[in-house]
Amino acid sequence: MPKKSEYKIRPPSRGGVMLRMWMQRQNHSLRSMCSEMDWNPTSIHSYIAGEKKPSLGMAHEIFRRTGVPMNAWLEDN
Numbered sequence: 001m002p003k004k005s006e007y008k009i010r011p012p013s014r015g016g017v018m019l020r021m022w023m024q025r026q027n028h029s030l031r032s033m034c035s036e037m038d039w040n041p042t043s044i045h046s047y048i049a050g051e052k053k054p055s056l057g058m059a060h061e062i063f064r065r066t067g068v069p070m071n072a073w074l075e076d077n
Contacts, residue, residue: 012050015059015072020048022066037065047073 012020023033030048034041046052047062054062059070 010050012048013053013073014075015054015062015068016048016050018068018072019044019062019066022068 023030026033028036030041030045033039034044043052043054043058047054047058053059053073056070059073062068063070
C-alpha cells in the first residue's frame with residue numbers, strides 16, 4: 001500500500017477555482033460565506049480544494065447563489 005505522501009493530490013476542479021474567485025470578489029472568507037448561506041464549511045472547503053465534488057443538488061445551490069456553472073465541477077482546472 002502506498003504511503004500517504006505518495007498519493008496524488010488532485011488539483012481543484014474549475015468549479016472550485018471559480019468559487020474561490022467569487023469569494024475573493026465578494027470579500028468573503030470561507031466561514032463568512034458558509035455562515036451567510038447556511039452551508040457546511042468542511043464540505044465547501046473540500047469542494048474548493050478538489051478533495052470532493054458537490055452533489056447535483058449542492059452544485060445547483062452553488063450555481064443559484066454564486067453563478068458558478070454546475071458543469072464546472074466536472075472539469076479539472
